[in-house]
Amino acid sequence: MTIQSLGVGSGLALDDLVTQLLSAEREPKEKRLNDKEERIEAEISALGQIKSKLSDFKETVDEMRRDSDINGREPTITHPSEDKDIFTAEASNSALRGSYEIAVTELASGSRIETADAAYTESTDQVLTDGLGSTTMTFKINNTGDSFTVSVTQNMTLAQLREAINNNENNFGVNANIIDTGTATGGAKLVFTSDVTGAGNDLVIVNDGDRAELDSLTTTDSTETATNLSPVKSATNAKATIDGIPVESETNEFENTIQNVSFEATSVSPLDTDGITRVTSTLEIGYDRDGLDKKIRDFVDNYNKIISDIQSLTRYGESDLEEDGALAGDSMLRGISNGLASIVGSSVDSSSLGGLFALGVELNSDGKLEIPTTDFGLGTGDERLEAALEDNFDEIAKLFTDEDQGIAVRLYEMANEYTSYSGLITLRERAAKDDKDQIADDRERFELRMVSYEQILRDRYLNLDQTVARLNQTGSALLAALG
Structure with missing residues (x-):
């Protein structure tokens, strides 16, 4: 007979037995992989969190380590x-x-030039009708070197010339406009104004081709010796x-x-x-006492945010019901915390203030900075900070910006050591991601082993099933023969 599945021939629950054996083999090993992957993912997340906060802190101290940002x-x-x-x-x-x-x-102010009274009647008057072809006008400021050239074509109107000037891509600040005086004696005037200010920076308009019709629109001929129009208002x-x-x-x-x-x-x-x-x-x-006061208080707040995050990530649960931090007891994070505390508690020889204590900034028992409100005989933190801002403003900058001992300089270097592309946190992140990739490989190999193990079990119990089936057939035959 053909056995379609385990237990069909023998009547035994062999399929369930194989399933239970597979489950017993899979569950502990799969749990170890899951737990390990969960720990690695938590580590990667925690490292990313502390790296982000440390990068933000680095930006804060980056501003304070430069004298131009703190000593305003x-x-x-x-x-x-x-x-x-x-x-x-x-x-x-x-x-x-x-x-x-x-x-x-x-x-x-810039200079202003106007065409003469009655030189043109209206904006549609043509400015060049001599039949000699196109020519150019050059607009320039001799003292500055600013210059651009406009093409003047045959039968171009006053309005078209205005647009050609205003729309020239090299225009350095010359504006042309038409003012209709409404009188026969005034007519339509083309007015040129220049944005270039300063005495001696008058606009010059050159009649490049020395075309007689353009003398009424220019200040000089091509040799810049003749005088046509003169500024009605010079640059000042x-x-x-x-x-x-x-x-x-x-x-x-x-x-x-x-x-x-x-x-x-x-x-x-x-x-x-x-x-x-x-x-x-x-x-x-x-x-800028108010500005520096704010910078110092922001520095204290940003420092404390880093310490709070480190303490949260490295804490141990106080009971079995409270989970440990994602990086509980991690030596690298403890090193960051200790390094930060060492720097903010150090002295700066180049500043007469000596250290942050003279600014009213102190490390408390929780490892955080504070500006205390309690007076133990040396004044409250606020009082010391106010006195330093009033009497030692420039000395405050030295506390943070001294190239060798400056607190902001050293904090920036330390933060960069951990957060840069080749920094310690970045290297740690890469190692954790490699471990996570390894788990994926381990899972793949484990699944292959489980497939092989299942086949071994099925082959083993298939033989048992067939043997029992044959025995059952023999027993049935004997019973039938014995009547």
């Missing part, structure tokens, strides 16, 4: 009216503290007074007129009651 100066401006700003100002870190009385007497400098001293600038921005300070004029100062004198605005250059 704060310009404060008081204008005659709160409704109108006369100028804005910026100061570099090396600007000296001081107060200045500034009045803007004139804004910088911006003018101001600083503590009564007259100063000028080609643009509205006065750079380094006050050393390491720049200010940009936006409007002219109002006249005083005498109708002659300009009312001054007060510019004070001082330390």
Whole structure:
């Protein structure tokens, strides 16, 4: 007889037996693989979490390790009216503290050129009709080297010339417009204005082909010796007074007129009651104490976030019901925590403040930074921080930015050591991912072994099934013969 499945011939539950044996073989080994994979995935997730937080912290200290980001100066401006700003100002870190009385007497302007009265009647008048073909006009500023050329074609209208000027891809700030005076004596005027400011920077329009019809649109011939149109308004400098001293600038921005300070004029100062004198605005250059105070407090908060994450990931559960952290007892994370604490607790010889304690920043018993509110005879943390900002502003920068001992410099280097492409956390992540790939290979090999084991079991019990089946047949035959 043909046995279709285990137990059919013998009547024994051999299929169930094979299933149970396979399950007994599979479950413990599969559980070990699952547990190992779960631990590795938790490790990869935890490493990614701490790497991300450490990278964010690195960005924070990256700003603080540069003097330009921490040692800022704060310009404060008081204008005659709160409704109108006369100028804005910026100061570099090396600007000296001081107060200045500034009045803007004139804004910088570009030049303006107009065609003569009655030179054209309307915008459709043709500017070139001599039949000699196309030519060009060149617009330039001699002092700056700015230049572009416009093609003038036969029968081009005044409006078309305007568009050709305004749409030229090399236009450096020349605007052409047509003003219709509405009178026969004025006619239509083509007006050229230049954005290039500063005395001596007048717009020059060259009649390149010396075509007579274009003399009415240009300031000079091709040799730049003849004079056609003249500016109705020349380009001018911006003018101001600083503590009564007259100063000028080609643009509205006065750079380094006050050393390491720049200010940009936006409007002219109002006249005083005498109708002659300009009312001054007060510019004070001082330390950006509020900005630095915030940077220090943000530094404390960001440091504590890193420590909290490390403590959470490395903790051991206090009871069987509380799970351990994903990296409980991990030596690398403990090394990060200890390294951070060592740096923030160290001294900086180049700063008279010595260390963070003089800023009111201390390490507490939990391994975190705090600005304490309790006074143990040296002032509260807030009081020490306020005193340092007031009396030792530049010394604070040295605490963080000294190239050898600076706290932010060393913290950045340490964070980079762990988070860079070849950093310790990155290498650890790669190793964990390799372990996870290995588990996938182990699973594949395990499945192959289980297939082989199942075949062995089925072959073994198939023989048993067939043997019992034959015995059953023999027994049945004997019973039948014995009647």
